[in-house]
Amino acid sequence: MPATHHVFRAQLTSARRREGFIFFLFGAATYFVLLCGAVVIGTIVVRGAGTVFQARAPFINTTFFTEAPESLHVFQYQGRKMELGDAAFRTFEAAHPDVAKGKSDSYVYSAGGIFPCIVGTVLLVVGSMAIALTLGVCAAIYLNEYARDGTFIRFVRLAILNLAGVPSIVFGLFGFGIFVIFFGWNVSLLAGWFTLAFMVLPVIITASEESLKAVPKGFREGSLALGATKWQTIIKNVLPYALPGILTSSILGIARVAGETAPIMFTAAYVVRDKLPWQVDKFSDFFFQGVMALPYHIYVVSSKIPQNEYTERVQYGTAFVFLLIVALIATASIVLRNRLRNRYKW
Amino acid sequence: MEASSPASHLLVNKSRIRLFGLSFDDCIRVFFGGNAIVSIIVLALITYFLFREGAGFFGQNRQNLTVYRQAGLEYIDFIRAQQDDHTALTRYLSDLRLRQFRHYTQEAKLPVADANAKLAVFDDFAGQFGDTVEPIRTLVSDLTEQASAIKEKFTVMEDKKEERRQLMAEGRKGDADRVIITPVNFAEELKPIIGTLPAYKEASAEFSRRIEQVLATAPVLPTPELQVRMDRFKQLTREYLSGFPAVVSHLESWDYAKPVPAVQALTSFIFGREWLTASFWQDWYGVIPLLVGSLMVSAVALLLAVPLGVGAAIYVNQIATPAEQKFIKPGIEFISAIPSVVLGFFGIAVLGQALRALSQASWLSWVPGFPYSERLNILTAGCLLALMAVPTIFTLAEDALNNVPRAFKEASFALGATRLQTVIKIIVPASLSGIISAVLLGLGRVIGETMVVLLCAGNRIAIPDFSAGLAVVTQPVHTMTGIIAQEMGEVVQGSIHYRALFVVGILLFFLSLGINYVAQIVVRRYRISIG
Numbered sequence: 092m093p094a095t096h097h098v099f100r101a102q103l104t105s106a107r108r109r110e111g112f113i114f115f116l117f118g119a120a121t122y123f124v125l126l127c128g129a130v131v132i133g134t135i136v137v138r139g140a141g142t143v144f145q146a147r148a149p150f151i152n153t154t155f156f157t158e159a160p161e162s163l164h165v166f167q168y169q170g171r172k173m174e175l176g177d178a179a180f181r182t183f184e185a186a187h188p189d190v191a192k193g194k195s196d197s198y199v200y201s202a203g204g205i206f207p208c209i210v211g212t213v214l215l216v217v218g219s220m221a222i223a224l225t226l227g228v229c230a231a232i233y234l235n236e237y238a239r240d241g242t243f244i245r246f247v248r249l250a251i252l253n254l255a256g257v258p259s260i261v262f263g264l265f266g267f268g269i270f271v272i273f274f275g276w277n278v279s280l281l282a283g284w285f286t287l288a289f290m291v292l293p294v295i296i297t298a299s300e301e302s303l304k305a306v307p308k309g310f311r312e313g314s315l316a317l318g319a320t321k322w323q324t325i326i327k328n329v330l331p332y333a334l335p336g337i338l339t340s341s342i343l344g345i346a347r348v349a350g351e352t353a354p355i356m357f358t359a360a361y362v363v364r365d366k367l368p369w370q371v372d373k374f375s376d377f378f379f380q381g382v383m384a385l386p387y388h389i390y391v392v393s394s395k396i397p398q399n400e401y402t403e404r405v406q407y408g409t410a411f412v413f414l415l416i417v418a419l420i421a422t423a424s425i426v427l428r429n430r431l432r433n434r435y436k437w
Numbered sequence: 438m439e440a441s442s443p444a445s446h447l448l449v450n451k452s453r454i455r456l457f458g459l460s461f462d463d464c465i466r467v468f469f470g471g472n473a474i475v476s477i478i479v480l481a482l483i484t485y486f487l488f489r490e491g492a493g494f495f496g497q498n499r500q501n502l503t504v505y506r507q508a509g510l511e512y513i514d515f516i517r518a519q520q521d522d523h524t525a526l527t528r529y530l531s532d533l534r535l536r537q538f539r540h541y542t543q544e545a546k547l548p549v550a551d552a553n554a555k556l557a558v559f560d561d562f563a564g565q566f567g568d569t570v571e572p573i574r575t576l577v578s579d580l581t582e583q584a585s586a587i588k589e590k591f592t593v594m595e596d597k598k599e600e601r602r603q604l605m606a607e608g609r610k611g612d613a614d615r616v617i618i619t620p621v622n623f624a625e626e627l628k629p630i631i632g633t634l635p636a637y638k639e640a641s642a643e644f645s646r647r648i649e650q651v652l653a654t655a656p657v658l659p660t661p662e663l664q665v666r667m668d669r670f671k672q673l674t675r676e677y678l679s680g681f682p683a684v685v686s687h688l689e690s691w692d693y694a695k696p697v698p699a700v701q702a703l704t705s706f707i708f709g710r711e712w713l714t715a716s717f718w719q720d721w722y723g724v725i726p727l728l729v730g731s732l733m734v735s736a737v738a739l740l741l742a743v744p745l746g747v748g749a750a751i752y753v754n755q756i757a758t759p760a761e762q763k764f765i766k767p768g769i770e771f772i773s774a775i776p777s778v779v780l781g782f783f784g785i786a787v788l789g790q791a792l793r794a795l796s797q798a799s800w801l802s803w804v805p806g807f808p809y810s811e812r813l814n815i816l817t818a819g820c821l822l823a824l825m826a827v828p829t830i831f832t833l834a835e836d837a838l839n840n841v842p843r844a845f846k847e848a849s850f851a852l853g854a855t856r857l858q859t860v861i862k863i864i865v866p867a868s869l870s871g872i873i874s875a876v877l878l879g880l881g882r883v884i885g886e887t888m889v890v891l892l893c894a895g896n897r898i899a900i901p902d903f904s905a906g907l908a909v910v911t912q913p914v915h916t917m918t919g920i921i922a923q924e925m926g927e928v929v930q931g932s933i934h935y936r937a938l939f940v941v942g943i944l945l946f947f948l949s950l951g952i953n954y955v956a957q958i959v960v961r962r963y964r965i966s967i968g
Contacts (some may be wrong), residue, residue: 120748229472257886268486350776421774
């Protein structure tokens with residue numbers, strides 16, 4: 092007699108069937124969401140891979156990563172269809188004067204690469220995270236180590252909660268109003284750094300506080316009992332154990348900073364800029380220059396130029412590279428967090 | 438006493454350094470505390486700077502409305518409204534023609550030429566009806582030129598005043614005195630415009646007489662349904678005609694010198710149904726189309742995201758096996774990491790077209806609004822925003838479900854409830870406050886989202902046509918976040934348009950604060966006490 096036919100087997104009643112059906116619906120909702128995410132990522136990866144990788148060695152389209160965006164010229168020459176970037180087109184035109192007579196279509200930003208955008212995004216992320224981490228970790232130390240419950244602390248926590256809900260475009264307006272206009276920094280790295288740092292501050296504070304909370308009370312009490320001051324306790328016995336947690340949780344903040352477009356639209360991003368950030372006359376100019384940034388570049392190429400087979404390459408390619416960077420950051424955060432959970436067990 | 442003093446000196450050696458009367462430890466404490474205040478300061482600064490840039494809007498808008506009145510634009514718009522209503526009626530007629538045409542070609546199976554021949558009488562009628570407005574139209578176009586000229590004069594005067602003020606500020610009094618300002622005498626300038634009142638009365642009477650005449654010749658339509666529409670048209674026209682005396686009384690009682698109340702600068706923003714900028718005639722800054730756009734897109738997004746997000750949370754928390762949980766949770770977290778601009782790009786490049794193609798499939802033609810032709814609309818943006826809101830709702834709702842004590846579940850099982858009954862009747866109600874606040878925070882995220890709506894909502898500044906029923910979701914809209922992102926880069930600093938965008942930002946800021954606040958209240962007040 093098979094095991095499934097024993098006497099006490101649950102009867103397949105209508106209630107049970109209904110339960111199965113409704114649970115199936117919940118499952119379907121879950122997997123549908125995952126599927127949608129997979130479709131979005133999959134489409135961009137598949138189409139973008141064509142731009143980023145190539146069949147010949149070195150298999151990666153190096154010009155796409157190392158050059159600035161250019162206009163793409165598409166024209167007929169001696170019965171052949173030619174596609175050349177702006178610079179190459181000029182030299183070609185000089186060598187073959189008869190080209191100028193033929194019809195030539197040009198598409199902005201569709202040739203060359205996205206090197207300046209990558210550089211700009213990296214600079215924006217590094218600067219704003221440095222500011223946000225300094226402010227955020229210190230605030231979290233105060234909230235977790237020093238503060239006693241009271242009106243003031245309630246206000247601080249309320250402010251943090253509300254700050255987390257402020258729309259990113261409002262941060263953009265705020266940054267524009269205070270840094271660009273009031274402080275007169277114009278559209279600059281510095282303005283972008285502070286705007287992004289304030290935007291991500293609640294994330295950092297919450298993450299840091301959680302990591303500090305995870306350090307057992309005994310560590311502090313032991314240190315204090317040995318005669319150390321509060322400050323010595325924090326710097327020697329709390330922070331070292333909390334820091335890995337703070338850093339990994341903050342990586343999610345990095346993903347947010349790298350991914351936001353609205354706050355940098357009026358504070359730090361240029362549509363196009365010929366010079367690279369380090370090509371400045373004097374050192375202080377470095378902080379007061381606008382940069383190109385990946386998310387803003389995606390916005391520009393997807394809304395300001397028409398969709399066709401020539402522009403598609405740069406659109407999908409940029410989106411792919413951007414997604415890859417953000418995905419790497421997010422994966423690193425998830426993996427590190429899981430590993431950390433297993434490492435410290437008190 | 439003598440003996441204890443050196444001993445206490447040995448013990449308390451921590452606070453030797455003092456700064457402003459604070460020990461070293463106190464200083465550190467103050468330093469950290471200072472960092473904690475930053476979040477309050479930032480919140481205060483956001484409020485302050487939004488108001489600093491935006492507050493000037495109301496004064497400028499009042500000025501804007503005052504000029505609208507003083508230059509006689511308001512006067513002419515009374516007559517223009519009459520003309521516009523007539524245009525709406527002719528549009529009704531052309532819609533009726535389309536329906537008849539469809540009736541002839543599709544149901545009666547007539548060739549196109551025959552159908553057109555049958556419609557000749559109707560076309561004649563519609564043409565005559567359209568021409569009746571001629572006397573009014575001529576009048577309006579004359580008046581428009583005159584009023585524009587007055588407004589232009591006023592603008593020139595304002596520019597001169599500004600120039601003079603700047604010269605004075607630079608200390609060049611001589612140059613400043615040379616700037617000649619000729620004040621605009623509105624009473625004098627408006628005389629010819631107001632003087633057209635008798636002519637208007639005549640034209641209006643002529644207009645109404647002609648309409649009556651044409652209406653009497655209205656053709657009989659082939660089917661009862663169409664005839665009902667024709668009768669409706671006649672009724673609408675009669676109502677339209679009965680509104681004429683009101684226009685005359687408006688014009689007679691109109692006074693250019695009547696001051697614009699200060700509160701109207703605010704109400705014309707909050708209740709204004711038009712957002713019209715850089716117009717040759719009159720700029721309007723009414724937030725309603727943008728607010729409605731934002732709300733519509735959010736409603737669609739939440740309608741999709743709430744069942745998916747809450748369903749997924751219940752599944753992961755109550756039903757899924759540990760192995761499933763291990764990849765579903767990071768998977769959904771991963772979706773939340775997709776940058777919004779990438780989702781927006783996906784909407785433009787793929788989803789917009791895919792949804793339109795789907796809407797044109799014949800087996801889906803029963804869905805309201807299908808098929809549609811606008812690739813970027815509320816639906817496209819709503820779908821993408823739903824994908825953004827799902828991770829927020831999922832994570833928070835899952836937390837809420839997780840906080841329900843095990844004992845609740847065990848007690849339910851012990852009483853003989855099935856798993857479904859336990860989930861629906863015990864677990865979900867116990868965590869309902871958390872789930873509602875999750876949905877509210879999801880709403881906050883969706884309403885404040887910029888890039889997706891900027892790229893995918895279609896960016897048409899108009900209140901969607903709600904008479905279309907559910908099909909309204911296939912119309913393009915513009916949103917509050919989108920308009921800031923789109924127009925901020927192009928406006929002149931300090932202009933009324935610039936300030937209007939900041940006021941939209943203020944509205945958005947307080948809207949999100951309000952949503953946040955309600956979410957917190959819900960969690961705190963309606964939490965089932967767990968004890």
